[in-house]
Amino acid sequence: MEPNAIHDLLCAKLGEAALEYVDSYEKGTVIAAAKIAEAATLLRDEPELHFEQLMCLSGVDWDGHDAEGKGKSVAILGYTEEGKPELSDRVGDGDLGVFYACYSHRHGHKYSLFVRVPRDAAEVPTVSHLWPTAAWHEREAYDLVGITFTGHPDLRRILLEDGWEGHPLRKDYQMPAQWQGVPLEGRSYAANPFNEADVVLPTKPEGGQG
Amino acid sequence: MSDTTVTHGWEHQDKPRVQQSELLEINMGPQHPATHGVLRLLVKTDGEIVQSVTPYLGYLHRCAEKIAEGCDWRQWMVYTDRFDYLAPMNMNFGYAVAVENMLEVEVPERAQYIRVICAELQRIASHLIAIGTFGLDMGAWTPLLYCFREREEILNIFERLSGGRMLYNYFDIGGVRFDAYDDFAEEVLFMVHVMEQKIVEYNTLLTYNKIFIERTADVGVIDAETCYAYGCTGPVLRGAGVPFDCRRDDPYSIYDRFEFEIPYGQGEQGTVGDCWDRYIVRMREMSESCRIIRQAVDGMPEGDFMSPDLKKLVKVPAGSLYTRTESSKGEIGFHIIADGGSKPFRNKVRSPSYSNLHVIEKVGPGMMISDLVATVGSLDIVLGEIDR
Numbered sequence: 001m002e003p004n005a006i007h008d009l010l011c012a013k014l015g016e017a018a019l020e021y022v023d024s025y026e027k028g029t030v031i032a033a034a035k036i037a038e039a040a041t042l043l044r045d046e047p048e049l050h051f052e053q054l055m056c057l058s059g060v061d062w063d064g065h066d067a068e069g070k071g072k073s074v075a076i077l078g079y080t081e082e083g084k085p086e087l088s089d090r091v092g093d094g095d096l097g098v099f100y101a102c103y104s105h106r107h108g109h110k111y112s113l114f115v116r117v118p119r120d121a122a123e124v125p126t127v128s129h130l131w132p133t134a135a136w137h138e139r140e141a142y143d144l145v146g147i148t149f150t151g152h153p154d155l156r157r158i159l160l161e162d163g164w165e166g167h168p169l170r171k172d173y174q175m176p177a178q179w180q181g182v183p184l185e186g187r188s189y190a191a192n193p194f195n196e197a198d199v200v201l202p203t204k205p206e207g208g209q210g
Numbered sequence: 211m212s213d214t215t216v217t218h219g220w221e222h223q224d225k226p227r228v229q230q231s232e233l234l235e236i237n238m239g240p241q242h243p244a245t246h247g248v249l250r251l252l253v254k255t256d257g258e259i260v261q262s263v264t265p266y267l268g269y270l271h272r273c274a275e276k277i278a279e280g281c282d283w284r285q286w287m288v289y290t291d292r293f294d295y296l297a298p299m300n301m302n303f304g305y306a307v308a309v310e311n312m313l314e315v316e317v318p319e320r321a322q323y324i325r326v327i328c329a330e331l332q333r334i335a336s337h338l339i340a341i342g343t344f345g346l347d348m349g350a351w352t353p354l355l356y357c358f359r360e361r362e363e364i365l366n367i368f369e370r371l372s373g374g375r376m377l378y379n380y381f382d383i384g385g386v387r388f389d390a391y392d393d394f395a396e397e398v399l400f401m402v403h404v405m406e407q408k409i410v411e412y413n414t415l416l417t418y419n420k421i422f423i424e425r426t427a428d429v430g431v432i433d434a435e436t437c438y439a440y441g442c443t444g445p446v447l448r449g450a451g452v453p454f455d456c457r458r459d460d461p462y463s464i465y466d467r468f469e470f471e472i473p474y475g476q477g478e479q480g481t482v483g484d485c486w487d488r489y490i491v492r493m494r495e496m497s498e499s500c501r502i503i504r505q506a507v508d509g510m511p512e513g514d515f516m517s518p519d520l521k522k523l524v525k526v527p528a529g530s531l532y533t534r535t536e537s538s539k540g541e542i543g544f545h546i547i548a549d550g551g552s553k554p555f556r557n558k559v560r561s562p563s564y565s566n567l568h569v570i571e572k573v574g575p576g577m578m579i580s581d582l583v584a585t586v587g588s589l590d591i592v593l594g595e596i597d598r
Contacts, residue, residue, distance in 0.1 A: 025312060025531035052438040056532050058545045058558035099545060099558075101532040105438065105454060112532070133441030136568050137560075144275070159268040159597060168276050169556070 001048060003027035006111050009049070013042055026101075028112030033124050036098075036115050037151075040127040043102055043111065051102035051111065054131035059141030062116065063094030063171040094171070096122045096147055117147070126152040144169040233261060238582075240269055246343060246586070247593030251570070253582065260582055263574035265567060270597035278557040283309055283524040284383055286554065291377040293542075293561060293595035296339050299332035299368075300537035301595070302381035307462050308533035308544035309383050312526050318514040321385035322464045326506045327398055328371070328380065330499040334405060335364040336538035337492040340445075340590040344489060345416050347587035348425045353416045360408055363401055367394075383524055384517035395507050402500045409497055417493060426489060427480030430585030432573055434483070440572060441565035444540025445495070446589060449475040449488035456536035463535075468505045470498045485588035492590070525552050532560075539563050539590060561595035 001009075007029050010018045017035035022028045031039045043051040100113040115124055126149040128135035138149040139158040146167030149155055157164065166173050238251040248269035254261040274289045281289075290305045291298040303325060310317060317325075342357030365375050370391055372380040380387055416422055432442065434450045447454055453472040457465040473494035475487030526548035534543040540562030547556040566589045574582055 025529045054441060055534065055541065056543050056545050056558065056560040058556070058560075060547060060556050060558075099530065099532075101543070101545070105452070108459065131441070132439045132572070133565050133568060136564065157268075159271045161268070168273055171279075173276075 001107065001109055003111060006049065006109075009046070010039060010042065014039060022112070022114060026112045027110075028114055030114045030116065033115045033117045036100075036113065037125040037127055037130070039113060040100070040130050043113070044130050048107075049104065049111075050106045051104045053103045053105060054100060054127070054133050054137075055103050055110075056099070056101040057127075057134050057137035057141065058099045059145030059147050059169070060097040060099060061094065061145055061170045062097050063119075095119060096145060098124055098141060098147060100127070122147045123150050124148070125150050128152055143167070146170060236579075246591055249567075249591070249593050249596075251582075251586070253574075253579070255579060258578050258580075260574050260577050260579060263570050263582065265570065267593075268597055270593050272598065274598045275557055275559065278554045280553070282552045283526060283554060286557065287382065288377075288379045291379055293559065293598060294336075294537060294539060294563070294592045295376060295594045296592055297332050297336040297538045298376070298378050299328045299380065300336070300535070301542060302378070303329050303463070304533070304535040304537065304542040305544055306381045306383055307535055308531065308546050309524070309526060311533050312529060312531050312546060312548060313383070313520075313524065315384050315517055315520055317385055317463075317517055319511050320389075320513040321515045321517075323506050323510040324386050324390050324515065325381060326464060326468075327503055327510075328368070328386075330503045330506070331364050331367065331398070331401070333499050333538045334496050335361045337496050340492055340538075341412065341416070341489065344587045344590070345422070347583050348422055350416055350419070350422060353412060356408070356411070356415065360405060363404065367397055367401060370394075370397075382516065384520040386515050389515040390510075395510065398503060398507055402503050406497065406500050409493065412493065417490065423479050423486060425580075426485035426584055426588070429480075429485045429581045430573055430577065430588060431481045432483045432569060436569060436572060437483075440569040442540070442569050443565065444536070444538070444562050445488050445491045446540065446566050446569070448473065448491045449588075450483035451475050451477075451487075456534055456541055460534065462533070465502075467509070468502045470502050473498065485584050488588045488590075523552050525550065526554075534560075537562060539592065539595070540566060542595075559595070559598055561598065563589075563591040563593075564596045567591050567596060 004021065007018070007021045010029050014031070014035060017032040017039070019030040019032060022030060043049050095116045096119055097117070098115040101110065102112070103110050117124055124147055126134070126138060128138055135152065135154070136158060138152055139155060141147050142149060142155055143157040143159055144167055156162065165176055234255050236253045236255055238253050240248045240250045250266040250269070252264040252266060272292070274292070277289060278286045287302060287305060290301040293301045338357040338361045342354035345353040368378055369375050371394070372378040372388065374380070432446060432450055434452050436442070437447045437450045437452065451474055453474040455472045456462070458472060473491050475482050475491055477484070477487065478490070479486045526546070528548055528550040530545070530547040532543055532545040534541045541560070542562055543560035545558040545560065546554060549555040570586060570589070573585065577585065
């Protein structure tokens with residue numbers, strides 16, 4: 001089916017929960033967060049859609065993005081001539097988002113779903129009962145971006161240590177100064193530009209056989 | 211001694227004691243040869259029977275997706291090498307195609323052909339490791355050594371091409387970093403010629419070996435429905451009898467110009483989707499890769515190896531795109547969100563091994579411990595791309 005036909009079908013079945021059609025590189029529909037499980041059920045079970053495979057699920061921190069999709073990649077506006085970062089003052093107030101990419105082996109078509117949730121109430125219903133593969137991807141999104149998936153059977157960190165603080169892929173993430181007594185030198189790349197004079201080459205040991 | 215009365219110690223009890231075993235928790239890994247990397251499987255067993263398998267990941271986590279926010283588009287290529295360190299060319303390919311799709315840049319013909327040759331050589335090299343280590347898991351030492359011998363030849367070609375033996379960083383956005391050397395085509399053709407002979411040798415050594423078949427046929431059956439549900443791709447999906455391959459069904463680069471078959475599992479030695487099927491799919495894919503390489507070497511034109519109209523600092527237009535390509539393990543997807551700047555806003559990697567490993571939670575319970583080793587081996591996971 002053509003992407004806009006899929007969008008029309010979603011609109012007909014979900015009503016106002018299908019918010020808008022995304023016609024960018026990726027074709028898809030923005031769904032109200034509370035209705036994502038219904039939308040996913042439709043995509044999977046409707047015979048003419050039949051998206052039996054969830055290719056990808058990614059959590060996104062949209063912080064710094066304005067309505068036109070323009071923004072800064074990191075919490076840094078730019079660099080001064082000395083290479084010092086100039087920090088953005090609007091970090092930490094953007095939405096979080098989830099992206100679902102589905103593929104149908106039967107019909108050979110693709111479609112995407114998008115969800116946006118406010119940062120202070122980042123809760124999205126799980127789709128892991130529909131596509132079991134989502135269970136691990138949702139755990140990853142929880143671990144790295146900090147989105148809570150309600151109804152998930154086993155929502156805990158997957159890549160980081162259980163006791164880790166914060167969610168690294170958030171744009172306002174601050175690396176802890178130490179972890180279990182080990183100091184972490186969380187310095188940004190831009191603040192430490194490469195300088196050839198700093199490189200210490202290993203010297204040949206005197207009197208040795210090497 | 212047959213007439214000796216045996217006292218069991220429970221004669222004073224009213225009921226005979228029912229023989230009961232208790233659940234035993236075993237750690238398979240993090241340092242274990244059969245987990246193919248730093249992976250911990252917490253296995254609950256009742257005697258020899260596995261009751262549940264819980265993978266614990268993250269031992270190789272390097273936060274590559276966070277690092278992407280601080281690199282420019284080209285600089286991040288070097289991190290893709292380190293995802294699947296047994297098939298870095300395929301990882302490079304996936305990322306390069308993903309960014310080029312958004313840039314809508316035309317990659318020169320010569321670069322396209324060099325890329326396909328490298329990707330297919332890499333697929334052979336990666337499958338050689340998969341087959342060799344799978345044989346090792348099953349107790350067959352010798353094939354591993356032969357597999358490494360042929361892989362060495364491929365690495366020699368890559369070394370002359372890129373300077374690296376393991377991590378190449380060879381693909382670039384808009385082309386490849388260096389042109390192919392003078393006798394590249396001859397060396398590749400010779401390699402393919404040797405490889406085609408060696409595949410026959412592996413078949414006699416391992417494929418139709420009675421012990422090997424006994425250990426792998428009807429073991430760890432994963433059917434097509436489970437593959438769809440758990441997002442399994444690559445040889446795992448094809449082993450389950452689904453002839454799906456991104457190279458043919460979602461073509462990228464110039465794969466639509468080549469003739470090749472998609473091998474899939476047919477249950478020749480047992481059930482469709484067992485360990486042997488996944489093994490034989492890899493074996494036959496190597497022959498198909500040889501076919502593609504021959505066609506690509508024939509068609510390779512002269513010309514640029516790098517897109518001339520691409521600036522040094524790439525700026526990707528704002529937008530979001532999920533692009534998938536076929537690596538040796540399955541579907542490697544890059545979900546890229548750009549904000550129009552010189553750095554990625556969000557690069558999410560959907561790695562094939564991540565989903566392929568997840569299915570062990572489903573198929574693991576009920577099998578013997580030794581079959582669990584066989585099944586994990588047949589999935590051919592690489593922890594570098596699971597933990598990223």
